[in-house]
Amino acid sequence: KNEVEQSPQNLTAQEGEFITINCSYSVGISALHWLQQHPGGGIVSLFMLSSGKKKHGRLIATINIQEKHSSLHITASHPRDSAVYICAVSRTGNQFYFGTGTSLTVIP
Amino acid sequence: EAGVAQSPRYKIIEKRQSVAFWCNPISGHATLYWYQQILGQGPKLLIQFQNNGVVDDSQLPKDRFSAERLKGVDSTLKIQPAKLEDSAVYLCASRGQGREKLFFGSGTQLSVL
Numbered sequence: 001k002n003e004v005e006q007s008p009q010n011l012t013a014q015e016g017e018f019i020t021i022n023c024s025y026s027v028g029i030s031a032l033h034w035l036q037q038h039p040g041g042g043i044v045s046l047f048m049l050s051s052g053k054k055k056h057g058r059l060i061a062t063i064n065i066q067e068k069h070s071s072l073h074i075t076a077s078h079p080r081d082s083a084v085y086i087c088a089v090s091r092t093g094n095q096f097y098f099g100t101g102t103s104l105t106v107i108p
Numbered sequence: 109e110a111g112v113a114q115s116p117r118y119k120i121i122e123k124r125q126s127v128a129f130w131c132n133p134i135s136g137h138a139t140l141y142w143y144q145q146i147l148g149q150g151p152k153l154l155i156q157f158q159n160n161g162v163v164d165d166s167q168l169p170k171d172r173f174s175a176e177r178l179k180g181v182d183s184t185l186k187i188q189p190a191k192l193e194d195s196a197v198y199l200c201a202s203r204g205q206g207r208e209k210l211f212f213g214s215g216t217q218l219s220v221l
Contacts, residue, residue: 101149
């Protein structure tokens, strides 16, 4: 079993829809990271959080430490949001564990 | 601030050939990681450096993969000889001392034919 599980694996949405991607983890963490990877591109860090909620533009990330669960929300989705979204957790000792990613396609 | 630089961007080789990837982390970042990402999967750690020392190379296939970071700055990852299953994106990442955030390079997409 992976330390980090994401759902759904694939997601297709119409432009303008509200999108939620979920992440569950099974290890103690120091922080949780949401990453974005475009086709053929590198990985960009969207959020790093250890409690509560963070917002950046149309993106919102929340974390529930007790339940070991995080969600990434995209409001008013746009085709340029199409990418793979990866949940990762970091632990003491510089260890990182990655989910397998959620492939999002937003159709105009 | 310059990001993590990686080269080449793409590489196509035949099986049993050798290949090398280069990474220049963000200036001052002591920790450097090499990850292998197979299509449809999350990144898998190959090796982690702290300055020029190896912290974790437990998942590095040492019979064919090697990596070095001689002066604690740039790093190279080599595969010799390559196998078909080595086809993947090789990602370099770095982070600053005491910092949680990871910065990734654009990756090298390797195809082994």
